[in-house]
Amino acid sequence: MANAATRTQPHCPSCGWPAAAPNATHRSSQGSVGYQRCVCGRWLVLVDGRVVGGAGRSEFCA
Structure with a gap:
């Protein structure tokens, strides 16, 4: 049985x-399907609340 408190929030694959x-x-x-801009500037693509991709260059990337 999954507890809501144990669920983790999705994170940006570039900056975390x-x-x-x-x-x-x-x-x-x-x-x-949802689209959200991360604080690092990257666009994130979420499917059912799970990050499945991103677009754009993160300012934290080398």
Whole structure:
């Protein structure tokens, strides 16, 4: 049985900051797709609340 307190919030793969609520969402055949800009400047793509990709260059990347 999963406890809500044990669930982890998705994080940016570039800088590790937690992903906030998506700026925009829509339904797709894969589930709920959301887009959110991270504090590092990268756009994150979330499917059902899980980070599945990103776009743009993070200021924290070398």
